[in-house]
Amino acid sequence: MTDTTSSEPAPIEIPEGVWSQPEVDMSAIEEIASVESVRSVRAFASLTYDYTPGLATTRFLRAIKEKRLVGERCSETGKVYVPPRGVSPVSGMPTTEQVDLGLDGTVVSFCVVNLDFTGNAQEIPYVSALILVDGSDIPIYGLVREIPYNEVQPGLRLKSVWVEDSEMTTSFENIKWWAPNGEPDVPASELADYV
Amino acid sequence: MGAERVAVVGVGQTKYTAVRGDVSLPGLLREATFRALEDAQMTLADIDAIVIGKAPDFFEGIMVPEYSFVEALGAVGKPIFRVHTAGSVSGSTAIVASGLIESGVHERVLTIGWEMQSCSEAMWALSFNMPFQQQLVAGAGGYFAPYIRQYIARSNAPDDTGVLVALKDRQNALKNPYAHLHEHDISYESVKESLMLWDPIRYSETCPSSDGAIALILTNEAGGDAASAEGRPPAWVHGTSFRSEPAMAAGRDQVSPQAGKDCAADVYRQAGITNPREQIDVVEMYVPFSWYEPMWLENLGFAEEGTGWQLTHDGVTAMDGDLPINCSGGVLSTNPIGASGMIRFGEAALQVRGMAGEHQIDGARTALGHAYGGAAQFYAMWVVGADKP
Amino acid sequence: MRDVAIIATAQTKHVRSATTVNEVELIQPVIQEVIERSGVARHDFDFTCSGSSDYLAGQPFSFVMTLDAVGAWPPISESHVEMDGAWALYEAWVKIQTGHADTALVYSYGKSSPGDLPRVLSRMTDPYYEAPLWPTSVDIAALQARAAIQAGVTSEQAMADIAYRSRTSAAANPFAQLTTSAQPLALMDEEYLADPLRRHDCAPVTDGGVAIVLAAGDKARSLCSRPAWIRGIDHRADGHHLNFRDLTTSPSVRIAAEKAGVANGPIEIAELHTCFTHHEPILRSALGLADDVEVNPSGGPLAANPMMAAGLIRMVEVANRIHSGDVSRGVAHATGGHALQHNLIAVLEGEG
Amino acid sequence: MPEEATTSGEEDVLRAPLVLEYPFKRTTGPVIGAFLTALREGRFIGIEDDQGKVLCPPVEYDPASGASLTKLVPVGSEGEVLFWSWNQSVRDGQPLDHPFAWAMVKLDGADTPMMHAVDAPHEVMVTGLRVRAKFAEERIGSMDDLLCFEPVS
Incomplete structure (x- = not known):
């Protein structure tokens, strides 16, 4: 399925150089030369895959459906990975030990976003943060809400805010966002290893 | 070891722009290729092998597109090779091409980096909504912005450092006829007042999406000597290196990644560089968000940790400073993703050949080309010089 | 070197x-x-x-x-x-x-x-003239097979023999996917998958x-x-467009074989990246293999065809036989693109 | 393709469809653009190489040397099947919605064939078959303007 686009690409200025696409000689095909030329086409492509996320992600998502966050430990370094992908990227060995993590976390760093990249009506600006979940050793990204955006700081303690139990699925979307949990900030020195 | 010396004797670039509406896909690669061949005083028949790099095939929606360009590149009966290593890709590609000569396998190699981003959208091609994976809630800049914020916190850099970098690179681009963005009216105020997309990254501190291709012709020592004898100075390759580290390794420093430090140390060792700040005259650095200039200055050993921003503020990295960075306008002015790494490498070569035109740094003898990709985890670098190593 | x-x-x-x-x-x-x-x-x-x-x-x-x-x-x-x-x-x-x-x-x-592989591979065709028609990898292979049959390079019977030999050889390969086959005559009775190809002509x-x-x-x-020494290795591309190629021969294999030194000594085994049965005679001829050279004792891609790995597996299969001392010299072939467009040839040898 | 379900049932995992869909935009350049323009007009054109051989569909370069080609020439709408295969299981996006032949068709006046569909019964397909282009009634300047080829009766 293709269709031509109506928008004519803007002409560009080619810098002085030694080669550009040569002019074509259409003298033998005047009836084609005399009509408007096709300059571009649309090529619609659709492929469908039967996607499987693998064993470790399945374990993680089955747990998240039960409102649990589960990481997996590297047997060599002891570091806990979340979300787990089945292999420790440091040792190259399978992560077979599952570790129950807390449902709270700490802001490691963040940015304030002024465009809606989420596709649903967010308040703008909003805060996207690197959050170190309690018990894990690698931060994940998450939205921070229920606090003015200009009050978010590294070290801020957060709780995860979940969808209703009836809406829980095997999906990251179960966590709607993160919000301050009221605990004192974690000193920056304790977060130095996580950025 | 490192049996054969490598010379860059041809550099060809397309005009970079948002939509190259006047050329086909193979036409885009041919434009860069023929310009490089003309520079090298060669024809397609002189080429032994072709090494091509680009970003993911989903950008154009063609699986291994180089296969359908074989005839267009005069490559029938020749080796054709495709490298794919994330944003650093066409830097890696040039290194693979260089290795073919250094090893003595081939004598004359054409290498091309390209992308036609207008075929789709970067947002689509780089981040599908994969099932079971966390959706990006902040776009591409949202990935890097927290690390930039961390850099600012560590270094106490003034918050207009990024503005100064963007202003410098976009003004440099005005001297480069191939650059995508030619913003004649740009000013400190216009950058600073542009929309704060991902605080601390402003709109004018981010790279554009471009169509374009770059081609390099690499030869062995005899080829470099011959070009030199004919008054066409080659750029000699003094060192090449790539390094990778895992995106998600616990404890990795994403502000100044170890892989970048190791890659720089390796390429400097090969090039005999013990003091990069003194010995390197000009740098083409992969800076897609303005703040990465001070961050890479530190990562690459040009400044002590926490002080890279001072070079930017002191004008050291400007065209008239003593360590000019991105005289071509850099990635901030031109970003066909799969070509951006090789553009850094090619512009470094143009500088030491004395052929960079209006953005030439007088007397440039040694230059660094730098590329990175992924979650700041893949690095490719080369050092080129006017003198034979 | x-x-x-x-x-x-x-x-x-x-x-x-x-x-x-x-x-x-x-x-x-x-x-x-x-x-x-x-x-x-x-x-x-x-x-x-x-x-x-x-x-x-x-x-x-x-x-x-x-x-x-x-x-x-x-x-x-x-x-x-x-x-x-x-x-x-x-x-x-x-x-x-x-x-x-x-x-x-x-x-x-x-x-x-996860995907419909033949359809996914249609994205590898010319983006202007062919990809809009969605020809699958099997469709393109069937065109090549017809050209080869018409040119007398192979026959449907010879192709069935290759399928039978490959899949029964694979019985001795613990890693293979398909390890059994009906007799060639019975295979010939099967319906076409894509005339002139039958199911058995295609790698799984x-x-x-x-x-x-x-x-x-x-x-x-x-x-x-007993290391498996790479005595020669080279790769070459043919054109992409079927309209400009003679699909019944492989000039790129011929060049790569010469550069890799295939003919510099006797070849005992050949592991060839044959995704379709008709690839074998085309490759045999371009490599200049003698009739008694054993091809794909592992079963080859017709017995197991993990895309992007099946070519490297050819090297592994030759290397394993050198490591074990079974053979002293063999050739491995890998291909990429449609209709054997891009080919790599390596000659592996044991010492002495 | 042979089917052999050897999935190990050791552990049940999650699965979901992943649909990759996009209307890619392709700029044509002057040569491919001229071919598509001709299709819109219900005609074919080719391009002449240095030896006077006509390539249809046309490309911007000599397939052997890579040298630029520029001379566009008319090509007929009838031609001959050089070789073919039978497509029994039609997939989405292919030219026809019922079984058809893929064929390399050399049009009159051209020296190289093009790949497309021939709408004919399996038993009619034969090398050397004369065929004629069937164009879409509404044409917009794309490969879809050429529906298929049909036997010349």
Whole structure:
């Protein structure tokens, strides 16, 4: 399925150089030369895959459906990975030990976003943060809400805010966002290893 | 070891722009290729092998597109090779091409980096909504912005450092006829007042999406000597290196990644560089968000940790400073993703050949080309010089 | 040129669908196994290179996740090709030739099962004139098979014989996916899948992976009692467009075979990347193989065809027979693109 | 393709469809653009190489040397099947919705064939078959303007 686009690409200025696409000689095909030329086409492509996320992600998502966050430990370094992908990227060995993590976390760093990249009506600006979940050793990204955006700081303690139990699925979307949990900030020195 | 010396004797670039509406896909690669061949005083028949790099095939929606360009590149009966290593890709590609000569396998190699981003959208091609994976809630800049914020916190850099970098690179681009963005009216105020997309990254501190291709012709020592004898100075390759580290390794420093430090140390060792700040005259650095200039200055050993921003503020990295960075306008002015790494490498070569035109740094003898990709985890670098190593 | 050898190999059991694992879980055991066999410590490899395809995975930068299986920390010298792993091996071989590396880890993998593989491969055709028609890999192979039959290069009977021989040979290959076949005459009674191709003429859809370790000179000798030396290696492309090619011969294989020195000594076995039965006579002829040369004793891709790995597996199969002392000299072939467009030839030898 | 379900049932994993869909935009350049323009007009054109051989569909370069080609010439709408295969299981996006032949068709006046569909019964397909282009009634300047080829009766 293709269709031509109506928008004519803007002409560009080619810098002085030694080669550009040569002019074509259409003298033998005047009836084609005399009509408007096709300059571009649309090529619609659709492929469908039967996607499987693998064993470790399945374990993680089955747990998240039960409102649990589960990481997996590297047997060599002891570091806990979340979300787990089945292999420790440091040792190259399978992560077979599952570790129950807390449902709270700490802001490691963040940015304030002024465009809606989420596709649903967010308040703008909003805060996207690197959050170190309690018990894990690698931060994940998450939205921070229920606090003015200009009050978010590294070290801020957060709780995860979940969808209703009836809406829980095997999906990251179960966590709607993160919000301050009221605990004192974690000193920056304790977060130095996580950025 | 490192049996054969490598010379860059041809550099060809397309005009970079948002939509190259006047050329086909193979036409885009041919434009860069023929310009490089003309520079090298060669024809397609002189080429032994072709090494091509680009970003993911989903950008154009063609699986291994180089296969359908074989005839267009005069490559029938020749080796054709495709490298794919994330944003650093066409830097890696040039290194693979260089290795073919250094090893003595081939004598004359054409290498091309390209992308036609207008075929789709970067947002689509780089981040599908994969099932079971966390959706990006902040776009591409949202990935890097927290690390930039961390850099600012560590270094106490003034918050207009990024503005100064963007202003410098976009003004440099005005001297480069191939650059995508030619913003004649740009000013400190216009950058600073542009929309704060991902605080601390402003709109004018981010790279554009471009169509374009770059081609390099690499030869062995005899080829470099011959070009030199004919008054066409080659750029000699003094060192090449790539390094990778895992995106998600616990404890990795994403502000100044170890892989970048190791890659720089390796390429400097090969090039005999013990003091990069003194010995390197000009740098083409992969800076897609303005703040990465001070961050890479530190990562690459040009400044002590926490002080890279001072070079930017002191004008050291400007065209008239003593360590000019991105005289071509850099990635901030031109970003066909799969070509951006090789553009850094090619512009470094143009500088030491004395052929960079209006953005030439007088007397440039040694230059660094730098590329990175992924979650700041893949690095490719080369050092080129006017003198034979 | 420096002496470079394959000193260790490992591969998955190849299956129709490795549904339970993702790519990194698929390849991790193979990488671990080859590292253990090689005797090189995980963090001591001078270079690492891999081959895979984003279009198979349906994911951009799919190779980034798989790097986890290497344990790339501290950072490593590493590269990736969007081609079969045989070309990753080629890049590693070149790296060793430059003197920047003495050892290299090479791996590749393909999970074809999530997509409709023949349809996915239609995205590899000319983007202007062919891709809009969605011709599958089987459609294009069937056109080539017809051209070969018309030219007298092969016949449907000869193709059935090749299918039978390959799949029954695979019975001795513990990693193969298809290990049985009806007799050739019975195969000829089957209906066409895509006239002139029948089901048995086509390689299966396979999930699997492979890894090898390369080492140079004395390093190889110290780590392996009988290294499989790469005596020659070269790769060449033919044109892409079927309209400009003679599909019944392979000029690129002819050139690569000459550059790799296939004819410099007797060939005992050949492992050929034959995704379709009619590829075998085309390749045999272009390689100049004598009639008594054993082709694909492993069963070849007709018995197990993990995309992006099946070419590198050809090298593994020849290397394994050299390691075991069964043969002294063999040729391995890998291909990429449609209708044997891009071909790599390697000559492997045992010492003495 | 042979089917052999050897999936190990060791553990049940999650699965979901992943649909990759995009209307890619392709700029044509002057040569491919001229071919598509001709299709819109219900005609074919080719391009002449240095030896006077006509390539149809046209490309911007000599397939052997890569040298630029520029001379566009008319080509007929009838031609001959050089070789073919039978497509029994039609997939989405292919030119026809019922079984058809893929064929390399050399049009009159051209020296190289083009790949497309021939709408004819399986038993009619034969090398050397004369065929004629069937164009879409509404044409917009794309490959879809050429529906298929049909036997010349």
